[in-house]
Structure formats: C-alpha cells, structure tokens
Amino acid sequence: DEKSEKCTVGCPILDRNLNGGIPTKSITEVVGESGSGKTQICLQLVLSAQLPPSHGGLNGSSLYIYTEYPFPIRRLKQLSLSLLSSHPNHLLSSSDPLSRIILRGISSAENFVELLPDIELCLRYWKSRLLPIRVIVVDSIAALFRSEFGNCCFDLKRRSSLFFKISGGLKLLAERFGLVVVVTNQVVDFIEGNESVRIGNFSELCSSGRRVCPALGISWANCVNSRIFLSKDQTGIKITRFSSLLFAPHLPLSSSQFVITEKGLFG
Numbered sequence: 001d002e003k004s005e006k007c008t009v010g011c012p013i014l015d016r017n018l019n020g021g022i023p024t025k026s027i028t029e030v031v032g033e034s035g036s037g038k039t040q041i042c043l044q045l046v047l048s049a050q051l052p053p054s055h056g057g058l059n060g061s062s063l064y065i066y067t068e069y070p071f072p073i074r075r076l077k078q079l080s081l082s083l084l085s086s087h088p089n090h091l092l093s094s095s096d097p098l099s100r101i102i103l104r105g106i107s108s109a110e111n112f113v114e115l116l117p118d119i120e121l122c123l124r125y126w127k128s129r130l131l132p133i134r135v136i137v138v139d140s141i142a143a144l145f146r147s148e149f150g151n152c153c154f155d156l157k158r159r160s161s162l163f164f165k166i167s168g169g170l171k172l173l174a175e176r177f178g179l180v181v182v183v184t185n186q187v188v189d190f191i192e193g194n195e196s197v198r199i200g201n202f203s204e205l206c207s208s209g210r211r212v213c214p215a216l217g218i219s220w221a222n223c224v225n226s227r228i229f230l231s232k233d234q235t236g237i238k239i240t241r242f243s244s245l246l247f248a249p250h251l252p253l254s255s256s257q258f259v260i261t262e263k264g265l266f267g
C-alpha cells in the first residue's frame with residue numbers, strides 16, 4: 001500500500017528486513033517460541049514509534065495490550081533509558097517515554113471484543129494529549145485462546161467468530177487511524193496434515209530442532225496481513241535470533257539475524 005507509512009523497530013537490520021519497518025494500516029504478526037524475542041520487539045517498537053519520521057518513527061504514542069502477567073515494566077524502563085541515551089537531543093527527552101505508552105491488561109478474547117469501542121474512543125481523544133496513538137500491540141493473542149476452547153464444532157465456530165471480530169476491529173482501526181498493529185503469537189508442534197500448514201510455507205525449525213508452526217490455525221492466519229517468524233540459536237552464551245518474513249504481500253521472503261542485549265535489539 002503506497003499510502004502506508006513504516007515504523008522502525010529500533011534495530012537497523014530488522015528494519016531492513018522489513019523493508020523500512022512495520023507498515024501502518026495493516027496487522028503484522030510476530031510469531032515464535034517462548035524467549036525468541038517477541039515481547040522485546042514489541043517493547044522496542046512502542047518506544048521507537050515516539051521518534052519523528054526523520055528517525056524512522058511515527059511521532060506517536062502507543063497502546064500496549066498485554067494478556068500475560070506481569071507486564072515487564074522494568075524492562076520497558078530499561079529500554080526507554082537506552083533509547084533516550086541514543087537520542088539525547090530529541091523531544092523524547094523532554095518527558096518520560098513511558099507516559100506515551102498506555103498499558104492495558106486483558107484476560108479473555110470476549111474481554112477484548114468488549115474493549116474495542118473503548119479503544120476507538122481512546123484513539124479519538126488521546127489526540128489532544130502529546131502525541132496521537134499510532135501503534136497498538138497485542139501481546140499475546142494466543143494467550144487469549146489458550147485452553148478456553150475445546151475442539152468440538154461449536155467451540156471452533158465461536159473461536160473463528162472471535163478471531164474475525166478481533167482482527168476485523170483492529171484492521172478497521174488500523175486503516176481509520178493509520179496505525180501499526182502488531183500481535184504476537186505462539187508456536188505449536190508441526191503435525192503432518194495440520195490445517196495451518198496446508199496453505200504452505202508455515203512450518204519452521206525452532207531452537208530445539210522441532211518443526212513448529214504458528215498457533216491458532218488457518219482461520220487466524222487469514223486474519224493477519226504479514227507474519228514475522230522468530231527463532232533462536234544458542235551458541236555459548238550468545239543467543240542469535242533469526243527473523244524471517246513468512247508472508248507479506250508487499251515483500252519477498254527474507255531473513256535476518258539479531259541479538260538481544262541489556263540495551264535492546266542489535267543486528
């Protein structure tokens with residue numbers, strides 16, 4: 001989409017992999033096993049989004065919806081200090097970057113659907129304060145559906161309907177307000193014949209050598225616009241993370257490597 005802007009994730013090599021950053025007006029999913037860096041990318045995104053476009057940001061505040069407790073507030077603080085020290089002369093330093101991140105914990109998919117009208121109000125009225133909201137993070141979407149649903153047809157129907165309401169609501173907001181929307185997702189073991197694999201290129205190796213694919217199956221896969229897959233490879237104490245773009249209508253398949261340090265993500 002020509003009219004979509006990009007937001008830096010604060011790591012040049014990942015940005016390059018993403019052709020300049022994460023696009024606005026669509027839903028980007030970050031998928032990977034536990035500890036692969038999904039939350040770290042999201043935390044860094046909501047900080048980098050506050051930078052001006054000349055520095056790859058969106059001059060924007062963010063809404064961070066978390067579904068797993070506790071929210072890593074100390075890590076966010078640590079990353080914000082690191083960002084401030086690398087952009088000392090910027091507006092960012094005039095007040096606390098954490099004041100431009102709205103945190104909201106939710107516990108179920110229904111809870112999320114009920115929250116959508118409030119999110120829209122928040123997007124409209126937050127504008128009058130500091131920077132408008134330009135980013136919504138949902139970390140993680142998988143947790144909202146964990147063990148809540150059985151496998152009978154009724155539950156699958158109810159589940160798909162919730163996928164549709166959540167992603168439809170987020171897409172509408174993304175387009176209307178020019179937002180970057182990032183959702184994180186877990187992986188499940190690849191099983192031959194698994195419905196989420198049938199639409200192709202979805203299975204990847206994780207650190208233990210298992211073949212895995214994104215959780216929530218094909219009906220959720222159809223709800224997101226692009227998907228970034230994270231995996232890790234531990235050599236000594238240095239953990240190298242690999243990100244590959246599984247599908248993105250606007251980009252070719254590509255991959256990059258990064259590490260996570262105290263100061264954030266580095267290529």
Ligand code: ATP
Pocket residue numbers: 032033034035036037038039040041075078186239260261262263
């Ligand atoms: P989950 O699915 O369990 O939520 P995740 O993909 O969100 O996992 P993250 O929390 O993003 O995983 O990544 C955790 C990893 O980030 C840790 O294993 C660690 O390697 C790295 N990390 C986190 N904080 C720091 C820090 N202060 N210094 C260095 N590395 C850190």
Ligand code: MG
Pocket residue numbers: 038039040139
């Ligand atoms: Mg996480």
